[in-house]
Amino acid sequence: DAGVIQSPRHEVTEMGQEVTLRCKPISGHDYLFWYRQTMMRGLELLIYFNNNVPIDDSGMPEDRFSAKMPNASFSTLKIQPSEPRDSAVYFCASQGLGAGEQYFGPGTRLTVT
């Protein structure tokens, strides 16, 4: 299995631009999680999906952030418009049914100038 795949690995954009981060979970996993990692706030859960349905988006910082999961093999996290304070590493993770562990992707390092 290729594991969780994220793209792009690095993204540099200017303030005000739209940014889309992509994730392909491990095949057969029912849960998908989006996290953000910064020096100041550490690892934060933004949102998670169960069977493509958003379950908890209480960690999404504001309306500029949105996430979708149109099918079991693909999810996007969109920031529109982006701001410098959104600069962080964004991780996607997936989990199978039951008390299993979450498998993390390599992350997308986002820099907003």
Place this chain on the structure above:
Amino acid sequence: AQSVTQPDIHITVSEGASLELRCNYSYGATPYLFWYVQSPGQGLQLLLKYFSGDTLVQGIKGFEAEFKRSQSSFNLRKPSVHWSDAAEYFCAVGVFTGGGNKLTFGTGTQLKVEL
């Protein structure tokens, strides 16, 4: 709400020395506990997990952790550290919600290994 405290931000040990990374959690029920490792520029990799049963759990790469309910702790240990263990280590507590495991992470401990 659950929380995790990792009191040591940085730890330096000599190669071959023993290691203990501290983790304290706060959660009202029996917790699900995890240790993850993150190498520079990489995602998080699971080292070990505790759900129930034996309070001493073995993980990959020679790591182990002990769950102590009375101390609300889940410390990570390794008897002999290798230079390749230099990385950042995260403790996490999981809350089951509808089958998914919502994780809350500690702030991490950066491990440096001196040769």
